[in-house]
Amino acid sequence: MKFDKYRRKFIINGARTAATALAASALPFPQIALGLNRKPTIKVLGTHVTLQESIRKRAEKELGINIEFYPVGSAEAILKASTDPSSFDIYEQWSNSIKVLWRANAIQPIEIKKLTYWNEINDLTKTGKITPNAKIGLGDAPHKLLYIQKDGTIGENPTDQISFMPYVHNTDSYGYNSRVIPKGEPYKTESWGWLLNREYRGKVALVNAPTIGLFDAALAVKANGLMDFHNMGNMTRQEVDELFRILIEYKRGGQFRGVWSSVPHSVQLMEQGEVIIQSMFSPGVSMLRGKGIPCIYAAPKEGYRAWHGVMCLSRNTKGEKKDAAYRFMNWWLSGWPGAFIARQGYYISNPDRSKDYMTSDEWNYWYKGLAAQSDLPGTNGMNVVRRGEMRSGGSYWRRFENVAIWNSVMDTYEYSLIKWNEFLMS
Amino acid sequence: MxxxxxxxxxxxxxxxxxxxxxxxxxxxxxxxxxxxxxxxxxxxxxxxxxxxxxxxxxxxxxxxxxxxxxxxxxxxxxxxxxxxxxxxxxxxxxxxxxxxxTSDSGYxxxxxxxxxxxxxxxxxxxxSVKRNRQIRITLVEVKLRDVANKVELEILELITALNNKKENRERKLLNEIYIFLLQVEKSAYRYFDTYDSNDLKDARSSLIKASLKLKELSKIPHISNHILSIKTHMDLYQAVFSEAIQRTLGYMYLTNVVMAAETYEVKYLTKKIVREIDAKMIQLxxxxxxxxxxxxxxxxxxxIIILALLYFVGFRVIRSITYPINKLANTFLSLSKGKTEIQVAAHPVSDELGQLTDAALVFKEKNCETEMLLDKTNALKVELQRSNDELQQFVYTVSHDLKTPIVTTMGFVGIAQKLANEGKFEQVGDKLDRIVVANKRMSQLIDDLLMLSRVGRVDLDMKDIALEKLLAKFKHEQQADLDRLNFTLKLTPNLPTIYGNESRILQVFENILSNALKYVSNNEASLTISSTHNNLGNYIHLKDNGPGIPERFHQKIFGLFYRLRNRSDGTGIGLAVVQKVMRFHGGDVWVEPGEDHGTTFTLFFPYKN
Known part of the structure; x- marks a missing residue:
């Protein structure tokens, strides 16, 4: 911190001196003077989930570096990152992109020793179990992708290097409008099977992403006993065929309104009454509730579909940019950012450090799953939680004890893309 | 309204x-x-x-x-x-x-x-797909093939260069690397053709194997430069391959997920719009x-309402025109027949009908005048007839009644002459007295007739007369005679006020009282004066307790010189005067029928107006 202050002071004074000298004598080599004033700039490529302006400004202010955010869609982010590592210094997305990035040699190993809060990161990412009794979800659980193995592959055996820094994560499920659908009991009656309930015909939507929506559909099919999977997290071609056969049959029967491609789209569909039950993300549920629509984020008895945010370092990032990138990664686990994204319903990998940046009421509501004692603000300062409300699914720990599957890129990913198209066009 | x-x-x-x-x-x-x-x-x-x-x-x-x-x-x-x-x-x-x-369809x-x-x-x-496709084609069909060829050629060249028998191991390893690279190429192109991830797995596996073999070779010093060059090209090969995979995946994601979803949404929305427009059209x-x-x-x-209204108003308007016209026509018809007892409906407006109504009123007025004149004429005619009859009766009566004293006188004069001739002068004196009486009677008759003739000719002083007061005074004045005859005159209270000539009215009461006195038949004779009234006027009833008058004489008694008894000392003019006075006042007098004892004279005085 002292170094930072000194450095900033030095830069400012240097800049003044240089500017004065330049103005007084019109000396040549102004680029040298400007060079003294230069702060390292890092480029962050990712999605809107974490690339938020409030975060960028706060990080710039606290770190004294320039940060450029490049928020794009999931597919674009992974394509850009995997094909052009020079387009970013830090990549923020989900764990299901790690395999692609690592194989594409787009990212470099992260040194654990440079991560200030590594020891505070909980076991969810390190071992796959947030508590000893928790079940490990199917698919690409983040701990399976975390460590860089001796042979250069990524795996779950702990080493000194990791492929991503764990930070934001959450459990997802489906949301339903309790004005239309009777309220269920978390973990007992709420089930992924509801997505295929014929009573909701024409009012069901899935998220338009085969690495996510496909699992929602698979969980629904399995919950209804229509088929079973050898390993839902990595389906065979035959299983993909059977799954889509069932889905297409349902779609032709008018079960689905369609798919949504963005959170605002999912909000619009339910707000306009076109949909009463659908795959949902936490901010979408908050937005709907803010609009007075009693959208309940289900706690399915089969377990959640979970996702984990990953922060990766570009293969091309070196020198002071790399230092700045590490500082930015460490800043993310320093407390404030964790508290900030908690107000959107997301969790951070070292929650205790964020606790100090939250009121006890906020902590109790967002993490402990207790009833809010007062109205709670969201990230924009507007109240998103009314007094007395309780987060569905209980505490952070209980939710992550019940992960059925993680968002995953299966071996049959390419094939699932083609089948997804078939499903949409049917 | x-x-x-x-x-x-x-x-x-x-x-x-x-x-x-x-x-x-x-x-x-x-x-x-x-x-x-x-x-x-x-x-x-x-x-x-x-x-x-x-x-x-x-x-x-x-x-x-x-x-x-x-x-x-x-x-x-x-x-x-x-x-x-x-x-x-x-x-x-x-x-x-x-x-x-813009159809304003509700959308x-x-x-x-x-x-x-x-x-x-x-x-x-x-x-983006277009760009990716181009890049992918360049990568898969040009770059990947070039890099693969370059590495493979470099390996083949090195194998050829290693002709020493001691270098069998190196040749073998290089051959294996070459075969692995061929497998990579084969699997890679199969993958780019079928998108089967197993091919990708095979390609990756072969590439790793080739890298491991190359790593083994890199430890041999005399070919390390060649191996380094091969490694560099293999790294490039791997990079191009990875990019080609990502471009392929990106390309597939865009077409199968992004574009498919957009197409689905467009199709859904346009279908929905059509459905809703259909619904709107049916609704419309x-x-x-x-x-x-x-x-x-x-x-x-x-x-209907307007026609009804028009009919109603029109009917009212037409009726407001035709009704008075018809009425006026009937009125004029009646008027032309000389009728007067017809109503000429008032017309509130001064228009043509108003003028006709005015004319009808004038016409009616003229008819009324004519009728009045005719009535007057008739009345005069009747009066004239009555007058003539009366005159005739009068002449007859007068001549008869006046003749009686003359005859009496002449008889007594003859007797007196005879008695005087016979020298019976004492008896002449008696006869002369009789002549005087007869002459007095004639004189009385003449006075009464004079009085009768005066009724209505000289009575101009008409006024309100309080009968109670008048009759009280009358009673007082007559009291001495009444006492002498032991006759009671009773006045009931609340006698009305009438309009007339006081002296004539007093004469009426005198005559009736006088009449009653003449025919007193018992010691407790009386005359009671009472009154009644109705909407036409006052009725004064004078009831005596005398012998009464038979009904057949009820009219006759008002005739001139008519007397019920000849011995009566009256002239028979009194009640005629009474009748004339009453009729002069617009009233009348009559005897009430049905009375067995006593007589009741009723005087009718019409109200002043």
Whole structure:
């Protein structure tokens, strides 16, 4: 911190001196003077989930570096990152992109020793179990992708290097409008099977992403006993065929309104009454509730579909940019950012450090799953939680004890893309 | 109200009112009809706009399908013509959406903007696909092949260069690397052809194996430079391969997920728009039919009401004209027949009918005057007749009654002459007394006749007379005679005030009292004066307790010189005077019938006005 202050002071004074000298004598080599004033700039490529302006400004202010955010869609982010590592210094997305990035040699190993809060990161990412009794979800659980193995592959055996820094994560499920659908009991009656309930015909939507929506559909099919999977997290071609056969049959029967491609789209569909039950993300549920629509984020008895945010370092990032990138990664686990994204319903990998940046009421509501004692603000300062409300699914720990599957890129990913198209066009 | 207003209007204005009302009502009916027609035209216009919007939506749906087909052709075959067609269709769709007619179909622009947004997203994704496809083709068909060839050639060259027998191991390893690289190439191209991840796995596995073998070779010093060069090219090979995979995945994601979802949304939304337009059209059709039915019903109702109103007002107006005309016609007919007892209805307005009404009134007045004159004439005629009869009776009576004393006198004069001739003078004196009596009687008769003739000729002083007071005074004045005759005159209280000539009225009471006194038949004789009244006037009843008058004489007793008993010392003129006085006062006198004892004279005095 002292170094930072000194450095900033030095830069400012240097800049003044240089500017004065330049103005007084019109000396040549102004680029040298400007060079003294230069702060390292890092480029962050990712999605809107974490690339938020409030975060960028706060990080710039606290770190004294320039940060450029490049928020794009999931597919674009992974394509850009995997094909052009020079387009970013830090990549923020989900764990299901790690395999692609690592194989594409787009990212470099992260040194654990440079991560200030590594020891505070909980076991969810390190071992796959947030508590000893928790079940490990199917698919690409983040701990399976975390460590860089001796042979250069990524795996779950702990080493000194990791492929991503764990930070934001959450459990997802489906949301339903309790004005239309009777309220269920978390973990007992709420089930992924509801997505295929014929009573909701024409009012069901899935998220338009085969690495996510496909699992929602698979969980629904399995919950209804229509088929079973050898390993839902990595389906065979035959299983993909059977799954889509069932889905297409349902779609032709008018079960689905369609798919949504963005959170605002999912909000619009339910707000306009076109949909009463659908795959949902936490901010979408908050937005709907803010609009007075009693959208309940289900706690399915089969377990959640979970996702984990990953922060990766570009293969091309070196020198002071790399230092700045590490500082930015460490800043993310320093407390404030964790508290900030908690107000959107997301969790951070070292929650205790964020606790100090939250009121006890906020902590109790967002993490402990207790009833809010007062109205709670969201990230924009507007109240998103009314007094007395309780987060569905209980505490952070209980939710992550019940992960059925993680968002995953299966071996049959390419094939699932083609089948997804078939499903949409049917 | 209407009737009153209409009746207040002059004839001309009534006619104008009728014409104006007809015009206004016709205008209302015309406007109503026009509104209905306009409503129909408006509905038809709206309907047509719906049809156009529906057609646009259907066209866009078809275009979306065609667009997807062309994209499919481009992605599968890479025909540039298909890409150009995609652009043309996209621009055409955009233009159709932007320039679509506004049908006010209940869709906000939001719906169409949403369709346009999805098309824009679709086209944006397509452009990205186009770029990716080009890059992918370059990578897969050019770069990857070049790099693979280069590495393979380099390995083959090195194998050829290693001709020493001691270098068998190196040759073997290089051959293995070469075979692995061939397997990589084979699996890679199979993957890019079939997108089977097993091929990708094989390619990756072979590449790792090749790298491991190369690592083994790199430990041999005399070929390390060659191996380093091969490694560099292998790294490049791996990088190109990875990028090709990512481009392929990205390309597949865009076409199978992003673009497919956008196409689905466009198709869904356009179908939805068509469905909802259909619903709106049916609604509009039903609304228009209902509205038309309602409007026609209203028009008919308005027409009926207006016609009824027109009939009512017209009837009132016409009746307000014809009714007085008919009435006037009847009036004039009656008037022409000389009738007077007809009502000429008042006409409140000074118009032609008012003038006719005035004329009728004048006519009636003249008729009344004529009738009055005739009545007067008749009355005069009757009076004349009565007067003549009376005169005749008078002459007869007078001549008879006046003759009696003369005859008596002449008889006694003859007797006196005879007695005087016989020298019986004492007896002559007696006869002379009789002559005097006879002459006195004649003198009395003449006085009474004079009095009778004066009634009505000299009585000009008419005034209100309080009978109670007058009769009290009368009683007081007569009291001595009444006492002498032991006769009681009773006056009941509250006798009325009448209008007349006081002296004549007093004469009436004197005559009736005198009459009663003449015919007193017992020691307790009396005359009671009482009164009654009704709406015509006052009735004064004078009831005695004398012998009474038989009914047959009730009229006769009012005749001149008529006496019930000859021995009576009256002249028989008193009651005639009474009758004349009463009739002069517009009243009358009569004897009440049905009385066995006593007589009741009733005097009728009409009210002053």
């Amino acid at each position: 209407i009737k009153r207003v209409i009746n207040q209007l002059p004839l001309k204005k009534k006619v104008y009112l009728l014409v104006a009302l007809s015009a206004i009502f016709s205008l209302i009916i015309s406007i109503s009809s026009y509104t209905i027609i306009q409503q129909g035209i408006s509905s038809q216009k709206k309907f047509n706009l719906y049809l156009i919007e529906k057609d646009t939506s259907n066209q866009i749906y078809t275009s979306a399908v065609e667009l997807a087909n062309q994209v499919q052709i481009f992605t599968n075959k890479g025909h540039n013509a298909a890409a150009e067609t995609v652009q043309t269709i996209y621009l055409d769709i955009k233009s159709k959406i932007v320039s679509r007619p 906000s622009d939001e719906h169409w903007e949403s369709v346009l947004t999805h098309f824009n997203n679709y086209y944006k994704a397509f452009l 059709k039903n609304d228009a039919a209902t509205s038309m039915r309602t409007s026609i019903f209203r028009l008919v109702l308005i027409t």
